[in-house]
Amino acid sequence: MAALRAVAGVQVVAVADVDAGRARTFAAAHGVARVYPGADELLASGLDAVTICTPHGAHEDGVLAAARHRTHVLCEKPVALTVAQARRMTAATAAAGVRFGVLFQRRFWPAALGVRRAIDDGRLGTPICGGVLARFNRDAEYYAEPWRGRLDTEGGGVLMTQAIHHVDLLQWFMGPARRVTGRCATLVHGGLIEVEDTAAAVVEFASGAIATIQAGTTFRPGLGAQVWVSDARGRTASVMEFPEGVGFTDISTVPGDEVSQTGRVRAGSPDLPLARIHEHLVPYHARQVEDFVDAVRHDREPAVTGHDAVRSLEIVEAVYRSSRTGAAVDLTGG
Ligand SMILES: NC(=O)c1ccc[n+]([C@@H]2O[C@H](COP(=O)([O-])OP(=O)(O)OC[C@H]3O[C@@H](n4cnc5c(N)ncnc54)[C@H](O)[C@@H]3O)[C@@H](O)[C@H]2O)c1
Known part of the structure; x- marks a missing residue:
């Protein structure tokens, strides 16, 4: 809500939630006048744009409803549970002629924009190698939310929900991926979740570059x-x-760049x-909004489109498939 309200001209006029009590509490806390039980009722009320912040498994229904009501839609990451769902969403919004954006606000960090700019202006050549190292802490309290940790509602674990932001940045810097080999396991949170808490992968890109996750x-x-x-x-x-x-540049040997800040991780650092x-x-969520x-106002594509968001999901889905079969997965690059 803070990110929406930070943007000039944006008025949040209505909210919807399948849990009526939650919707009322949220609306009261944020001074929103109208409350609806679902996306269709919300969209029938007449809106310029809608943002879908439901659990991953409900993103498709929300975006398809926005397309039916010809309403521009900004959806939370991951765009969907599967690439097939995501493709239905990009097709429906394109056919309806509405804008479809997907929230990957880490792309708006100055450090991330700086890497992309260095590649665009040639100070950094096409990457030949790269990587994602994502080491997070999630606990029983986090997984207590009923939709989390389940394959049918979350679709995956650390890759699908946390590291997809970093996979998105990796492929934004490196270009289309063409082959993925991976392994996933639930090594610590097994009593709590059925999705993976540990993942490792090798990604080959159309450029010939190789990266690890x-x-x-x-x-x-x-x-x-x-x-x-x-x-x-x-x-x-x-x-x-x-x-x-909090994102910053920790290493840069790109001409013209200066390392803006350094961080130090200490034993006992608080999460x-x-x-x-x-x-x-x-602030970066607000930049993307x-x-x-x-x-929407200038009838152009948003910085991160539904089509862009399919790319990181394709990589994540390929890691899961490779982990199940033991084989490399070729991507269509579509
Ligand atoms: N961009 C980011 O950094 C970021 C951060 C947090 C969460 N998210 C994304 O936001 C989404 C929601 O995550 P959360 O942590 O806020 O979840 P949450 O469980 O706290 O809230 C989800 C809400 O959606 C409601 N809901 C469920 N199904 C619905 C439906 N079909 N129609 C209407 N309402 C429905 C629930 O009742 C609940 O109030 C997830 O996809 C998550 O990945 C993104």
């Missing part, structure tokens, strides 16, 4: 995340997230509560 929710304390890329001349740029929610993590992310609103 290592991700887990088993770290005490959490150690944040790093996304790095390096070009054929050895020039390297890295975005560090620590504490969770921030989720509310603080989200608080740090709000601002971009989305501008896209």
Whole structure:
């Protein structure tokens, strides 16, 4: 809500939740006048745009409802539980002629924009290698929310819900992925969840580049995340997230760049509560909402489209399939 309200001209006029009590409490807390039991009722009330913040498994229904009501839609990550669902969502919104954005607000960190800009202006060549290292801390309280940790409602664990942000950055920097080999396991939270808490993968890109992904929710304390890329001349740029929610440049040997900040992870470093993590992310969430609103107003594509969001989900889904079969998975690149 803070991110929506931070954007000039945005008025939050109505909310919907299948849990009527939650919807009423939320609306009262934030001064929203109208409350509806579901997406269809909400959308029938006439809105310029809607944001879908339901659990992953309900994203498709919300986005398809927005398409039916010809309403621009900004959906939370991951775009969907499966690539097939995500493709139905991009097709329906395209056919309805509405804008479809997906929230990956870490792309708006100055450190992340800096890497993308360095690649765009040639100071950093096409990456030949890179990686994601995502080491988070999630506990029983987090998994107590009934939809979390279940394959049918969350679709996956650390890759699907946390590291997809970093997989998104990796493929934004490196270009389309073409082959994925991976392994997932539930090594610590097995009594709590059926999705993975540990994952490792090798991703080959259409450019020929190779990257690794290592991700887990088993770290005490959490150690944040790093996304790095390096070009054929050895020039390297890295975005560090620590504490969770706060992103900065930790390594850059790109001409013209200066390392803006350094972080140090110490034994006993406190993990921030989720509310603080989200608080740090709000300004960038707001930047993406601002971009989305501008896209609607000026009839252009938003910075991160539904189509863009399919790419990280394709990589995550391929890691799951490779882990099940033991074989590499070729991507269509579509
Ligand atoms: N971009 C980010 O950094 C970020 C951060 C947190 C959460 N998220 C995403 O936001 C989504 C929600 O996560 P959360 O932690 O807020 O979940 P949550 O469980 O706290 O809240 C989800 C709400 O949706 C309601 N709901 C469930 N099904 C519904 C339906 N079909 N129609 C209407 N309402 C429905 C629930 O009653 C609940 O109030 C997830 O997809 C998550 O990945 C993104």
